[in-house]
Amino acid sequence: MHIMEGFLPVEHAVGWSLAAAPFVAYGIHSVNRRLREHPELRMLLGVAAAFSFILSALKLPSLTGSSSHPTGVGLGAILFGPAAMAPIGFVVLLFQALLLAHGGLTTLGANLFSLTVVGPFVAAGVFRLATACRASCNVGVFLAACLADLMTYVTTAGQLAFAFPDPIGGFGAAFAKFSGIFALTQIPLAISEGLLTVLIFNALRRFNAQELQMLRQPRREADA
Template sequence: MHIAEGFLPPLECAVWYAASAPFVIHGARAVIRKAKESPENKLLLAAAGAFTFVLSAIKLPSVTGSSSHPTGTGAGAVLFGPPVMAFLGTIVLLFQALLLAHGGITTLGANVFSMAIAGPWAGYACWKLVKKFGGPMWLGVFLAFFFADLVTYVVTSFQLAIAYPDEVTGLLGAAAKFLGIFAVTQIPLAIAEGVLGILLFGFFARVAPDQMIRLGVMPQTEKAAAHV
C-alpha cells in the first residue's frame, strides 16, 4: 500500500482521482451530518481518524522485499459506515504523504481508493452480513477489520498490475505477482488487525455501551453481558 510518488502514470493517477472524488465528497457530507447528530460522535470521529493514522503509519518489512502495514479503517467503517472513512482516510493519507513520505500526492487518488474506499466497504459488507444472520458482534468486528485490511492490498495489487502488466501473462499475471508480494505478510497482519478490532470493540462495549447501542453496533441485549 501507499503507492509511492511518481510510481503510476499520469493518466492512471487522474483516473483514480476521478474515481475517488465522489466518494470523498459524499464522505465529507456524512462526517458533517454525523458530527451534528451528537457531541459524542465528534470524539469518536476524531478517534477513528487517529486510529487509522497510527495503524496505517506502521510499516513492517515484508519477507518478499516490500513492506506492509495495518490500515485501521475497519473501526470507522463499523462505527459510522464506509462513506465516513472515505473522507477520514483521505485526510490520513494526505498527512502521511506530506509529513511521513508514505505514498504521494500524484498517487493519492489511487491510495484513497484502495485504503479509504474499497477496504472500508468490504469490511462493512462483512459486518452487515454477520449482523443480518444474527452472528455475534466479535465475529462481525473481526471480519470487518480483516477484510478492510486485506481488500486494500488486493485492490493495490490490481492498481499496480494495470500500470505494469506482465509482458507475457498481461494484467492477471502481473496482479498475481503483486498479490504474491503482499500475501505472505498481509494475511497474518490482517488476522492480527481483526484480533485488535475485537479487543477495541470489547473495550467500547464495556466503557460506552449506550453509545454503541445508539450507533447500532451493539444490540440492547448485549449491554448487561458487556459488564459481566
C-alpha cells in the same frame, strides 16, 4: 499499499483521483450530518481516525513502490458506516504523505480508493452479513477488519498490475505476482488487525456505551 510518490503513470494517478473524489465529497456530507445530529460523537470519530492513522503508518517493506501494513479502516466503517472513512482517510493519507514520506500526493487518489473506499465498504458489508447470519459481535468485527485489510491489498495489487502489466502474461500474470508477494506479509497482518479491532471495539462497548447506542439508531439508507 501506500503506493509511493511518482510511481504510477500520470493518467492512472489522475484516473484514480477522479474515482475517489466523489466518495470523499459524499463522506464529508455524511460525517457533517451525523455530527450535527450528535456532536457528542466527535470523540468517537477521533478514535476511529487515530486508529486508522496509527495502524496504516506501521509499514513493512513489500513490493517496490509500495509497502505492507495494517489499514485500521474496519473500526470506523463498522461504527460510522463506510462513507465516513473516505474523508478521514484523505486526512490520514495526506498527513502521512507530507509528514512521514509514506505514500505520495500524486498517488493519493489510488491510495484513497483502495484504503478508504474498497476497504470500508467490504468491512461494513461483511459486518452486516455476519450480523444477519447471527454470528457473535466479536466474530463479525474480526471478519470485517480482517477482510477489509486483505481486500485493500487485493485492490492495490490490481492497481499496480493495471499500471505495470507483465510483458508476457499481461494483467493476470502481474496481478498474481503482486498479490502473491503482498500475501506473505499481509495475511498475518490482517489477522492481527482483526484481533486488535475486536479488543478496541469491546473497550468502546464498555466505556462508550452511550455513544455506541446513538450509532445504532436507524440511519438513512444513503449512509449505508
